[in-house]
Amino acid sequence: MPPKTVAYEDLNPGFEFPPTTHTLEPEVVAAYLKAVGGVVEAESGRAAVGSPVPPVAVAALAMRSLMSHLTLSQSSIHLSQDLEFLKPVLVGEAVTSRAAVGRKQERAGLKMITFELTVFDAAGDKVMAGRMLVGILERKI
Amino acid sequence: MTGGPPDRLILTRQVTREAIRLYAEASGDFNPIHVDEAFAARTPFGGIVAHGMMTLAYVSEMMGKQFGEKWLSGGVMRIKFRGPARPGDTLTITAERQGDEIISGKQYLKYTVVCRNDKGQPVIDGQVLVAI
Numbered sequence: 001m002p003p004k005t006v007a008y009e010d011l012n013p014g015f016e017f018p019p020t021t022h023t024l025e026p027e028v029v030a031a032y033l034k035a036v037g038g039v040v041e042a043e044s045g046r047a048a049v050g051s052p053v054p055p056v057a058v059a060a061l062a063m064r065s066l067m068s069h070l071t072l073s074q075s076s077i078h079l080s081q082d083l084e085f086l087k088p089v090l091v092g093e094a095v096t097s098r099a100a101v102g103r104k105q106e107r108a109g110l111k112m113i114t115f116e117l118t119v120f121d122a123a124g125d126k127v128m129a130g131r132m133l134v135g136i137l138e139r140k141i
Numbered sequence: 142m143t144g145g146p147p148d149r150l151i152l153t154r155q156v157t158r159e160a161i162r163l164y165a166e167a168s169g170d171f172n173p174i175h176v177d178e179a180f181a182a183r184t185p186f187g188g189i190v191a192h193g194m195m196t197l198a199y200v201s202e203m204m205g206k207q208f209g210e211k212w213l214s215g216g217v218m219r220i221k222f223r224g225p226a227r228p229g230d231t232l233t234i235t236a237e238r239q240g241d242e243i244i245s246g247k248q249y250l251k252y253t254v255v256c257r258n259d260k261g262q263p264v265i266d267g268q269v270l271v272a273i
Contacts, residue, residue, distance in 0.1 A: 031166060032168070034163055035160055035164035036160070036202070037160070037202075054201060057198070064168055067169065067170065075174075079221065079222055081220050082219050083217070083220075085214065087214050088214055
């Protein structure tokens with residue numbers, strides 16, 4: 001069953017999304033690598049278990065979890081992204097993503113919302129922290 | 142330069158419609174601005190554009206190739222998205238050394254980074270840092 005989603009209007013600073021745990025499966029990482037021109041094991045089409053996951057992939061997959069809980073306008077745009085990589089994550093590892101609303105603001109007709117993201121490994125160590133600023137255009141497309 | 146960290150890093154990547162489609166599948170981000178040509182044509186972008194995180198992946202690849210493990214456990218990106226990357230664009234990503242920065246008592250090499258399309262228009266800019 002898809003997760004319950006929250007609309008922009010109902011998001012307020014401090015709102016926390018349910019944490020999500022997912023395993024960075026070889027097929028999932030391979031699909032990412034294929035998209036960005038990375039190296040995938042040619043025969044299996046998988047990423048090698050135990051090899052490092054590109055850190056931006058960890059962030060992108062954490063965002064995927066976040067977005068599954070969100071209903072944002074189709075006219076939303078990614079304005080800025082801060083990321084801090086703290087510990088390597090290996091293919092096959094399980095990670096838990098946490099996300100919260102940091103700030104909401106509006107300027108010149110552009111609604112903006114900041115999401116704070118953190119990702120932890122199975123040992124509970126923080127492996128990544130990030131902040132994503134998304135703008136939502138008022139004009140309907 | 143010998144021994145020390147490089148003053149300049151550069152990477153070029155071509156954006157293709159296929160790569161954008163693959164990225165949408167891999168990331169689960171099917172915002173129509175990335176995958177629906179008819180929809181995207183009606184937006185201010187006038188056509189489909191690559192995911193911002195895809196461009197960030199190229200920056201991270203460049204830093205990872207240079208710094209390896211240090212990037213994986215001590216990399217920092219502070220990026221603003223300035224303009225669209227479109228299918229057919231060749232992106233040039235350049236990082237220039239800007240000295241060091243201390244964060245929470247830890248020393249980082251600091252680089253300014255910019256990604257431009259073939260027309261020289263900025264796609265992203267910002268800073269990348271790596272702990273040493």
